[in-house]
Amino acid sequence: MKVIVPPLKSQGIKTKFVPWIFELVKTINPKGKWIEPFLGTGVVAFNSGFPKAILNDVNPHIITFYKGILDGTITPQIVKKFLEEEGKKLSRANENGYEYYKIVRTRFNKNHSPLDFLFLSRTGFNGMMRFSQKGDWNIPFCKKPNRFAPAYVTKITNQVRKIQSVLKRDWVFHNTGFEKIIPMATKDDILYCDPPYFGRYVDYYNGWTEKDEELLYALLASTPAKFILSTWHHNNYRENDMIKKFWNKFTIITKDHFYHSGGKIENRNSIVEALVFNFDAESMAKHNHSVMPKIINNQLNIFMPGEDSFIKQRPLVSR
Numbered sequence: 563m564k565v566i567v568p569p570l571k572s573q574g575i576k577t578k579f580v581p582w583i584f585e586l587v588k589t590i591n592p593k594g595k596w597i598e599p600f601l602g603t604g605v606v607a608f609n610s611g612f613p614k615a616i617l618n619d620v621n622p623h624i625i626t627f628y629k630g631i632l633d634g635t636i637t638p639q640i641v642k643k644f645l646e647e648e649g650k651k652l653s654r655a656n657e658n659g660y661e662y663y664k665i666v667r668t669r670f671n672k673n674h675s676p677l678d679f680l681f682l683s684r685t686g687f688n689g690m691m692r693f694s695q696k697g698d699w700n701i702p703f704c705k706k707p708n709r710f711a712p713a714y715v716t717k718i719t720n721q722v723r724k725i726q727s728v729l730k731r732d733w734v735f736h737n738t739g740f741e742k743i744i745p746m747a748t749k750d751d752i753l754y755c756d757p758p759y760f761g762r763y764v765d766y767y768n769g770w771t772e773k774d775e776e777l778l779y780a781l782l783a784s785t786p787a788k789f790i791l792s793t794w795h796h797n798n799y800r801e802n803d804m805i806k807k808f809w810n811k812f813t814i815i816t817k818d819h820f821y822h823s824g825g826k827i828e829n830r831n832s833i834v835e836a837l838v839f840n841f842d843a844e845s846m847a848k849h850n851h852s853v854m855p856k857i858i859n860n861q862l863n864i865f866m867p868g869e870d871s872f873i874k875q876r877p878l879v880s881r
């Protein structure tokens with residue numbers, strides 16, 4: 563599967579998991595709408611190909627940006643011209659470009675322009691998206707004054723063009739809490755939920771408490787639709803308690819994910835990602851992560867090296 567990559571970046575982007583998610587979606591082939599209450603960069607929705615969709619995020623900047631592409635106020639030509647002009651100013655600015663980064667950041671924090679949002683998303687450190695407690699852009703500069711070299715501007719412009727071509731007339735955007743979106747789902751729809759991960763990173767638009775997880779669970783447990791939830795299962799140090807508390811009664815499949823925080827080899831971390839869902843998908847590999855699965859009493863038990871605990875799951879057979 564050739565994955566369509568969106569122009570916005572964030573640390574939580576699911577690009578690597580898109581083929582896995584759609585392998586699962588294909589097992590049920592839903593006839594209704596694609597509903598995504600936690601859109602983020604949109605990478606999953608933009609690869610969904612559904613004629614009808616409801617796309618939501620509590621972060622207004624994301625929604626304004628994609629609505630702009632849908633209604634034609636943001637086009638590839640506008641983006642190209644903007645990035646070329648702003649890129650020149652960045653490359654000529656003092657402090658190795660940082661002076662101009664600060665100007666755009668201040669401007670965005672006042673006027674919330676979607677083009678400035680794109681600029682910051684592509685010049686922020688490590689493609690991260692984070693907002694302060696006041697709701698201001700809160701990512702340091704990537705320290706590359708020549709960030710918007712012609713090839714990079716072309717790449718972003720092409721990403722905008724691609725999104726323009728996959729956005730459908732019947733895709734509806736919302737900017738509200740997930741609790742208002744999930745009840746819109748009917749039995750033929752598919753809900754894909756990728757909420758902030760409990761116990762992990764928090765910012766202005768990504769506060770996530772156990773109460774939120776409980777509400778999400780209550781809404782998904784009672785939806786007539788099919789749902790898929792992305793969450794984390796465990797890492798080298800601990801399990802995600804929310805799995806045992808809420809999600810164990812559904813089917814869970816997992817996959818290893820390696821990520822780098824910084825360039826050093828010692829900063830290479832792994833996390834086992836999970837998809838939780840409320841339907842049967844016999845053809846899916848249940849586990850592909852490196853921990854050896856053992857089948858005991860018809861239950862899959864994963865022994866965590868260095869720990870004496872087992873993570874129990876529904877009966878599963880690994881491939």
Ligand SMILES: C[S@@+](CC[C@H](N)C(=O)[O-])C[C@H]1O[C@@H](n2cnc3c(N)ncnc32)[C@H](O)[C@@H]1O
Nearest residue numbers: 574575576600602603620621739740756758767
């Ligand atoms: C993990 S990210 C989603 C990442 C996305 N799947 C991607 O690949 O880019 C979670 C998203 O949920 C949004 N969010 C956080 N709390 C929310 C809430 N209560 N209701 C709706 N959206 C929320 C955040 O703004 C963020 O964009």
